[in-house]
Amino acid sequence: MRVGMSPIVKTVTRVAIGIIFLYGLYIVLHGHITPGGGFAGGIILALVYILYVLAFGKEEAEERLSKSWASALESLGALMFLAVALAGFAGGYFFLNVLPKGNPGEILSAGLIPLSNLAIMLKVGSGLFAVFLVLITFSVVIRKEEE
Amino acid sequence: MFVYLSCVVLLLIGLYCVAVKKNLVKIIIGVAIMEYAVNLFLVVLGYRHGGTAPIIQAGLKDPLFVDPLPQALVLTAIVIGLATTAMMVAIAMRIYDRYGTFDVTKIRKLKG
Amino acid sequence: MMNLLPTFVAAPLGAAFLMLLVSRISRKLADLLGNLCTFYLLAAAVALYFLRAPFQVVTYQMGGWAAPIGINLVLDGLSQFLLLTVNLIAFLATLYSISYMERYTAKDKYYTLFMLMVAGMNGVVLTGDFFNLYVFLEIAAVASYALVAFGTEAEELEASFKYLILGTVASTFILFAIAVIYGLTGTLNMADAALAFPQGAAVARAFIITLFIMGFGMKSAMVPFHAWLPDAHPSAPAPISAMLSGVLIKALGVYAVVRILYNVLGMTPQLSYMLMVLGAVSMLVGVLLAIGQWDLKRLLAYHSISQIGYVILGIGLATPLGIMGGLFHLFNHALFKSLLFLNAGAIEYTIGTRDLKQMGGLSRKMPVTAATSLFASMSIAGIPPFNGFWSKLFIIIACVQAGRLWFALAAVIGSLLTLASFLKFQKYAFFEKIKQGFEGIKDVPLAMAFSMLALALLCLGIGIAYPYAAEYLVNPAVVAVGRGLGYSKTVLGGF
Secondary structure, three states, X not given: OOOOOOHHHHHHHHHHHHHHHHHHXXXXXXXXXXXXXXXXXXXXXXXXXXXXXXXXXXXXXXXXXXXXXXXXXXXXXXXXXXXXXXXXXXXXXXXXXOOOOOOOOOOOOOOOHHHHHHHHHHHHHHHHHHHHHHHHHHHHHHHHHHO | OHHHHHHHHHHHHHHHHHXXXXXXXXXXXXXXXXXXXXXXXXXXXXXXXXXXXXXXXXXXXXXOEOOXXXXXXXXHHHHHHHHHXXXXXXXXXXXHHHHOOOEHHHOOOOOO | OOOHHHHHHHHHHHHHHHHHHHOOOXXXXXXXXXHHHHHHHHHHHHHHHHHOOOOOOEEEEHHHOOOOOOOEEEEOHHHHHHHHHHHHHHHHHHHHXXXXXXXXXXXXXXXXXXXXXXXXXXXXHHEOEHHHHHHHHHHHHHHHHHHHOOOOOHHHHHHHHHHHHHHHHHHHHHHHHHHHHHHHXXXXXXXXXXXXXXXXXXXXXXXXXXXHHHHHHHHOOOOOOOOOHHHHHHHOOHHHHHHHHHHHHHHHHHHHHHHHHHHHOOOOHHHHHHHHHHHHHHHHHHHHHHHOOOEHHHHHHHHHXXXXXXXXXXXXXXXXXXXXXXXXXXXXXXXXXXXXXXXHHHHHHHHOOOEHHHOOOOOOOOHHHHHHHHHHHHHHHOOOOOHHHHHHHHHHHHHHHOOOHHHHHHHHHHHHHHHHHHHHHHHHHHOOOOOOOOOOOOOOOHHHHHHHHHHHHHHHHHHHOHHHHHHHHHHHHHHHHHXXXXXXXXXXXXX
């Protein structure tokens, strides 16, 4: 039985995944200059993984990134966000922006905001593909019981 | 004013779906329609006549921006809606596993 | 002291996500982390009583941005009172769940969801900004939907789905009302919105109040929005039922109604009468529906509806004694209703059933459970010297003083029917002959017994020392509510 989709789809996916991944990273890193930020970039990165599952089949995709890795990355993302917020205590207030702020319009500006964007990207991306994995796995359970 | 009224109409259509339809999946879609209606209402609240997108770009001199605060609120509301919809779908799948049907009138073990 | 305020939200959030990483090492570490976190929260909530000068309103600006641009955390008497209630019941419930949740397989995920729920409730109580209120409300609500469905049996899933749909519809209404407030006033800060609210917009004001009563009324299970509660509370595991019935419907529902209707929109006589009618109807409908119940937890859930009716009646009176009675009853109800649900969980843990017809004569085999449930039943029925008697007395006297004699009569009738219902519970559960097959049972383990004993002693203690409780615990909250629209002045400082 053929797993996944046709060879044309698989070849195009192999090329497209790198480009989409790069695009998602661009949106996250420029979150304080252009629209987007952590949430939109995280969703795009999760969609990279979902595209991989749809094109190649679930078993091969789960070898690359399994469910336990997803949940660990998610917790790490949340803890990183909390650490960014607590770092504001160094300046006296919760969530204060303590790193130096450069000129507006450059990448290395706006203090702690790029770090919090990265944390949100980790959390949202891994959260969304964990949800996707769980829903896909469950339907396999139902179909197996029907056979 | 007309735009706000049409948002309320969309909210009521979603409420009708939740209240009347018998299939679990249609109820979930009704809740999603209600969330869309409220998000649309929030974004339209921020519109200023003749305004542009609220992004600071080099070279633009003193433009009129639309209000960016409702846009941030809608982003957060969309994320919350995503989490709630994921929960609803997961519970609906497990209900199908246990009861064998998506029909609300047949899922009535708790009574009294 | 000001830096203590964000930790009420940050600590349970950190514990929730740390739990998932820690539990890969050992399950006992998950227990320890959860209990340490709630113990810290309880200690911090009690410490606030000593650190804050009475009648002083503390404002904490997150990120250093001043209002109305920034998000503020506001601590006044009402927030402090609810913080103590929420964290006290949370600590005792986590202690109880060390033993009770052993029979469920995913205990670490249970603790994660529990910590998220506590973080959401603390956030709702502390925040001074409308949209922040909505976000924390949703965090706590989604965590509670997952916790109700925790056992994934058929009935629990059905109850959770019903709760989920009704809760999401209510949250959508609340967001709609917040959007209308933003459109009218141009700001999301509660104190600022109270000042900037246009004077002549009567239709908009009525629309906002209707949406808020629909949304928060569903969260606090007022009749006619109560349909989810009798299914959701029995289906949850016992410590979650105690948290849901004891604090969630109060922190998310009643607190938000009080804060918005008193401090932001301003109380009027029509609004007060409407709250009183809603409260009285909840009281009577809850108690009448509870009389015919044979499932123990369903009976307790219907009584929750009735007792919240008392709280809303007291608060709706808008006199100082009425508000004092309502808020005192809120605290007492958290204590005795949580104790009753923990008792029901203890009975289910040993016997395995919740049906009153199958129980009997348990008082000889389970002395701790029997004694504590006797204390709790006497409290809820309003028998002196327990705490329920004093708070109901305050509400009834306040009704009579305000000239609302029919409401006082309804409160007395509700109290008598509650007494009848709990006499039935005591008789069938503890005082007849023990049924066959149950002779070999023992009482509950130490962690569960400790929580129940602590709550029972608090019920008795607060009842005996009620003048001190009313003066030091509840009075600051009454003053905060009675400030009404003056809330804006104290939060934003002089202008």
